[in-house]
Amino acid sequence: LPQDGRITLRIGGRPMDVRVSTLPTGHGERAVLRLLDKEAGRLDLGRLGMSADTLAAFDTLVHQPHGIVLVTGPTGSGKTTTLYAALGRLDSTTTNILTVEDPIEYDLEGIGQTQVxxxxxxxxxKALRSILRQDPDVVMIGEIRDLETAQIAVQASLTGHLVLATLHTNDSVSAVTRLIDMGIEPFLLSSSLLGVVAQRLVRKLCPQCRQPDPVAGGWRAAGCLACNRTGFQGRTGVYELFSVDDGVRAQIHRNAPENEIRAQARRAGMRSMREDGRRWVDAGVTSADEVLRVTRE
Incomplete structure (x- = not known):
């Protein structure tokens, strides 16, 4: 039978969680391990790779008294880590913070975490309904998967709670379309949504063997013993922050097409993930090919 499990161990003196998933196949058991670094610094919002202006704007969003802040992207793009780091910016001694997750990936001190x-x-x-009876100030939802969860999240944000959640969309603005397609009324969404962060993870070039890229500019991967011949060591993020201002709010309220909302956001200064990734290319942190790979639609 397929099985899921969890291992806690220390590697090189650092605490690690390992999520294990096994699946029987025609040629034997297939296993996938997901490594979760429990080092506290990994959950520091300032170390996730946001530009200074994006970090400041996102920090402002997560300190609002009520509303919804969404983090979007595909599986494995670091959405949950960003939410955990956002919670770390809040004072859990004076703020009642509760989460609903599937599964709980990191244990956070001073925060009530519930696993579906x-x-x-x-x-x-069901977990959300119970949590809202616990008088929370901030609620984190691991993922909005259906209309019922989305409706509870919107109602919670309209009744004085800050809601942080993830959603699977390709970019930030399409989160609006996804929620409306789920069945959320545009007038409710326009009143509750504060902003959306879309993100991807790019691999960082190995500093020992990277080579100049005369075609695309910047640097490209090569491969050496230090990086196990991959050309890369570590990862960082590229981000697209969509802040909901009065102009965008009016467009959402009248259910404007997605391209109109995106145009309004661009006029207000929103950068795409590909544009954000350019700073890493210019700094020699990653390659142009890598940014294009993760931002390809």
Whole structure:
């Protein structure tokens, strides 16, 4: 049978969580390991790779008293890590912070974390309803997967709670379309949404062997013993921050087309993830090919 498990161990003196997933196949057991570095510094918002202006704007969003802040991207793009880091900017001694997750990836001190459990019919929606009776100031939702969860999140934000959540969309503005397609009324979304961060992870060039790229400019990967012949060591983020101002709010309220909302956001200064990645290319941190790879639509 397919199985899921969790291992806690120390590697090189550092605490690590390992998520294990096994699947029987025709040629034997297939196993996938997901490594979660529990080092506290990994959850520092300032170390995730945001530019100074994006970091300042995002920090302002997560300190609002109520509303919804979304982080979007595909699986494995670092969305949950960004949410955890955002919670770390808040004072858990004076702010009642509760989370609903599937699964709980990091244990956060001073924060009440709840894990959904399908076997006992503990869904995101049911857990959220229970959490809202616990008088929270901030609620983090691991993922908005259905209309019921989305409706509870919107109602919570309209009744004085700050809601942080993830959503699977390709960019920031399409989160608006996704929620409306789910069934959220545009007038409710326009009143509750504060902003959306879309993100991807790019591999960082190995500083030992990177080579100049005469075609695209900047540097390109090569490969050496230090990086196990991959040409890369570590990862960092590229981001697209969509802040909901009065102009965007009016467009959402009248259910304007996505391209109109995006044009308004661009006029207000929003950078695409590809444009954000240019700073890493110029700094020699990653290659132009790598930025194009992760931002390809």
């Amino acid at each position: 459990n399908a076997r006992i019919d503990m869904s995101f929606a």
